[in-house]
Amino acid sequence: MTKKQNLLTAFIKDLFxxxxxxxxxxxxxxxxxxxxTFYWNPDSITGFITGLSGTICVLLVAKRKISNYVFGxxxxxxxxxxxxxxxxxxxxxxxxxxxxxxFVGFFAWRRxxxxxxxxxxxxxxxxxxxxxxxxFSVAAIAxxxxxxxxxxxxxxxxxxxxDAFTLVTAIVAQIIMLARYREQWNFWFVLNVVSLxxxxxxxxxxxxxxxxxxxxxxxxxxxxxxxxxKNEG
Numbered sequence: 709m710t711k712k713q714n715l716l717t718a719f720i721k722d723l724f725x726x727x728x729x730x731x732x733x734x735x736x737x738x739x740x741x742x743x744x745t746f747y748w749n750p751d752s753i754t755g756f757i758t759g760l761s762g763t764i765c766v767l768l769v770a771k772r773k774i775s776n777y778v779f780g781x782x783x784x785x786x787x788x789x790x791x792x793x794x795x796x797x798x799x800x801x802x803x804x805x806x807x808x809x810x811f812v813g814f815f816a817w818r819r820x821x822x823x824x825x826x827x828x829x830x831x832x833x834x835x836x837x838x839x840x841x842x843x844f845s846v847a848a849i850a851x852x853x854x855x856x857x858x859x860x861x862x863x864x865x866x867x868x869x870x871d872a873f874t875l876v877t878a879i880v881a882q883i884i885m886l887a888r889y890r891e892q893w894n895f896w897f898v899l900n901v902v903s904l905x906x907x908x909x910x911x912x913x914x915x916x917x918x919x920x921x922x923x924x925x926x927x928x929x930x931x932x933x934x935x936x937x938k939n940e941g
Contacts, residue, residue, distance in 0.1 A: 722775040723768070726829030734928065735767050738921045745917035755914030758786045763921045769885070770929035772831035772936060774821060777814040784810065794910060797865045802878040813886045820888060834936040837891040845880050845895070852876030867906060874903055890933040897926040 727735065742763050746756040761782040768776035784806035791800035820833045853873045860868035881895035904919035 719775055719778065722773050722830065726771065726773075726831075731771075738763050738767065738924065741921055742914070742917055746914055749913045751912060752790075752914050754786050754790055755912055755918075758783050758790060759914045759918035759921070761786070762918050763925075766922055766925045766929070770925055770932050772834065772932065774814065774817050774830070774832065777810045777817075780806065780813075781810045790912075790915070794912075795866050796871055796906075797860055797863060799871060799874065799906075802875045805879055806882060809882055809886060813882075816886050817888070831936065832888055834933045835887070835889050836937050837889055841884075841889070841891070845884070845891075848880055849873070849876050852879070867909075870902060870906060874899055874906065877902075890930065890937050893926050893930040893933065896929075897923065900926065 739760065742756065742759040745759070750756075761779045765776050765779035765783055768779065784803045788800055788803035788807060791797075791803055817832045821830045822833055823830065853869065853876050856872035856875055857869035860871055865871055877895055877899040881892050881899060884892040884895065900919050900922040904916060904923065907915040907919060
């Protein structure tokens, strides 16, 4: 078997192994939400691609599977294009940052994979915050929102301070995710609610469906990562 075949086999194995029946039903429900939204309101093929790949990505993140980075790359590449189209500078910078960190995250997680709950499954090790992490994270978001919001106002961007908040929160949450902390899900929840409102005002319902799926997945992800932290603690 060639190296490429080995990589493909490992990817498929990571993608499909380890799901319980209820988890599989839940995952397919979120995926079908994206398909149904596009079927009833086919507003943007790029929005659909972003929504579908993004939903699969966050489902895999919640399951602590390293294959999430493949779908994360697709989502962020197309999301970058979408953000540039509607002059959401923060959204565009956010997706560019995500795009770069897909590679960083893959290699950072690869060193910390352990045996999962199911046979032959591998999941990333998880950690939990101390109070210092909360203080630093919230302060970084507040300062970053003010700085980028001021810059986006000068650039005549759409919704400059909201855009700045989503950008900075996304950066903080992504760094926390790369560092394998459970509390990423708290920041993703806040970010997803704000982003949902943002895309509703822009009438892009493929992206709205994506963020609805993200919000639903926040609770699932927090539960899975909490369970992982307890098992590994």
